[in-house]
Amino acid sequence: MTKISTPKILYNxxxxxxxxxxxxxxxxxIIETLPVxxxxxxxxxxxxxxxxxFFENSPLQKDKIKPLDHWYSxxxxxxxxxxxxxxxxxxGESLKCDEDPFYRKDGSIEWWRWEVVPLYEADKTIGGxxxxxxSITEQKTTEKNLRQMxxxxxxxxxxxxxxxxxxxxxxxxPLRTMSNYLQLLHKNLLNDNRKxxxxxxxxxxxxxxxxxxxxxxxxxxxxxxxxxxxxxxEMTDIVENLLIILNDDIQAKNAxxxxxxxxxxxxxxxLIYQVVQNLVLNALHYNDSKIPILxxxxxxxxxxxxxxxxxxxxxxxxxxxxxxxRAYHRAxxxxxxxxxxxxxxxxxxxxxxxxxxxxxxxxLNKGTTFYFTLPKGKEDF
Numbered sequence: 001m002t003k004i005s006t007p008k009i010l011y012n013x014x015x016x017x018x019x020x021x022x023x024x025x026x027x028x029x030i031i032e033t034l035p036v037x038x039x040x041x042x043x044x045x046x047x048x049x050x051x052x053x054f055f056e057n058s059p060l061q062k063d064k065i066k067p068l069d070h071w072y073s074x075x076x077x078x079x080x081x082x083x084x085x086x087x088x089x090x091x092g093e094s095l096k097c098d099e100d101p102f103y104r105k106d107g108s109i110e111w112w113r114w115e116v117v118p119l120y121e122a123d124k125t126i127g128g129x130x131x132x133x134x135s136i137t138e139q140k141t142t143e144k145n146l147r148q149m150x151x152x153x154x155x156x157x158x159x160x161x162x163x164x165x166x167x168x169x170x171x172x173x174p175l176r177t178m179s180n181y182l183q184l185l186h187k188n189l190l191n192d193n194r195k196x197x198x199x200x201x202x203x204x205x206x207x208x209x210x211x212x213x214x215x216x217x218x219x220x221x222x223x224x225x226x227x228x229x230x231x232x233x234e235m236t237d238i239v240e241n242l243l244i245i246l247n248d249d250i251q252a253k254n255a256x257x258x259x260x261x262x263x264x265x266x267x268x269x270x271l272i273y274q275v276v277q278n279l280v281l282n283a284l285h286y287n288d289s290k291i292p293i294l295x296x297x298x299x300x301x302x303x304x305x306x307x308x309x310x311x312x313x314x315x316x317x318x319x320x321x322x323x324x325x326r327a328y329h330r331a332x333x334x335x336x337x338x339x340x341x342x343x344x345x346x347x348x349x350x351x352x353x354x355x356x357x358x359x360x361x362x363x364l365n366k367g368t369t370f371y372f373t374l375p376k377g378k379e380d381f
Contacts, residue, residue, distance in 0.1 A: 037135075040119060042128040043090060045071040057135050059110075077105040089116045089129045099136065111140040174206040177245045181206075202244060228268040228353055232377065235262035235307070238273050239296060242280060253284050259296035263305050266377025267354050275347045279309040279370055282344075287313035304356065304373045315364040324360060347372075 031040070031049050037057040039050035046068045055062040065074055071086075072078050079102060085095055096115035103109055113136050119128040185199040239259050243250065250257065257280070265272070283294040289312055299306040316324065325348045348358040351372045362368035 036132060038130060038132045040128060040130050041071055042068075043126060045086060045129075047071060047074065048128065054133065058133070079103070085116060086129065089118055090126055092118055092126060094118065099140070109137075110135065111137045174210050174245050176248060178203050178206045180248070205241060206245060228271060230266050230268055230354075230377075232264060232266050233269045234264050235272075235276075235298075238269070238276055242273070242277055246277075246280060246284070249281070249284050253287070253292050254290070255284055255287075255292040255294065257294045257296070260298070262296070262298055262307070263300070265305060265374050267374055268350075271350045271353075272374075275350055275372065276309075278344065278347050282370075283309060283311040283313065287311055289313065301373075304375045306371055306373050308369055308371050310367065310369040312367045315366055316360070316362040316368055317364060321360055321362050321368075325358070344370075 028049065031038075032052050034051045035053060036051060037054045039054050040048040042048055047065055047070075048067060050062075050065075052062070054060075060074065072083070082102075089095060094115070094117045098113050100112050100114060101109055102112055112133055114131060114133040116129055116131045118126045119130050121127040181199045181202050185196060185203070236259070239262065243257060249255075280294065284292060293312045295308075295310045297308050297310070299308070325344050344358075351358045351374070355375045356373040358370070358372040360368060360370045
């Protein structure tokens with residue numbers, strides 16, 4: 001902390017006299033040009049004189065203050081704590097504070113570093129006080145901004161680490177599918193041309209999906225609103241292709257996934273694909289039932305579609321259900337599952353960017369249903 005320098009000429013030795021001669025121009029100029037922010041008051045806390053530095057360092061205007069103006073009329077919202085300090089000083093105490101907030105009536109906050117000392121008369125009695133005050137509001141504001149920047153940086157770094165994990169997790173499924181089909185392709189390359197073409201198409205679809213997923217994921221990693229590329233597509237195609245990619249996960253869990261013919265929608269296909277993938281993976285990975293069941297269905301409304309993903313998992317309690325859409329929040333301990341892909345936070349963000357909304361309903365030991373809406377395109381009307 002920068003210590004407020006106390007001029008020796010004034011500290012406890014300033015020759016104060018009742019009715020100090022303010023017309024002594026030499027004395028006035030000495031005080032006014034002192035390189036320190038100071039102000040002098042008599043024992044009734046009436047203004048006597050101040051240095052020019054004091055006015056430069058405070059919101060008070062020199063030409064608006066006259067000799068013998070009372071300090072509390074000059075500063076009408078003077079804090080009670082400072083009034084008590086003034087009285088202690090007039091009784092002989094020297095007090096100081098390196099950081100002291102001043103909450104103004106208009107809601108603003110000023111920060112001050114101050115020191116207050118008694119002003120002695122020639123007969124050693126106290127005739128007033130000298131206040132050395134320095135505004136450190138700008139410094140405190142800078143410190144606050146730096147703390148906020150550091151906090152956001154730490155949050156960003158933490159989010160980036162989880163985001164990288166989420167990307168790796170999302171890309172794992174199509175990579176595994178491609179690897180499996182490459183092995184099948186190798187076995188059937190010379191034996192069955194029809195099967196070869198079928199495997200080739202699956203691999204190409206996964207490669208294309210990975211490419212667009214990487215592009216969209218990096219684009220959408222920024223919390224700012226990104227432009228989305230809407231096209232017409234069948235939701236049924238997304239589910240069918242996704243089940244091919246997640247076939248190993250489905251088989252490993254002995255899961256049953258059913259769906260009705262889903263609507264044709266107007267949206268960003270890759271982003272909606274990510275939402276569906278996250279919901280399906282969550283329904284599989286967080287379900288310890290002997291036979292996990294996921295039902296995908298929809299409801300048509302006048303101006304939007306509502307899609308639902310209903311599982312028979314353990315359910316989510318009300319407290320956690322209200323938090324699952326927060327960034328990277330997990331409804332169950334992290335050790336129980338590898339991840340939530342981009343997370344329900346990103347899913348909700350994607351749906352919101354389409355003008356829809358996303359929510360969940362759950363009952364412990366009975367399962368959870370996640371819903372999201374998408375506005376209808378012009379073709380639907």
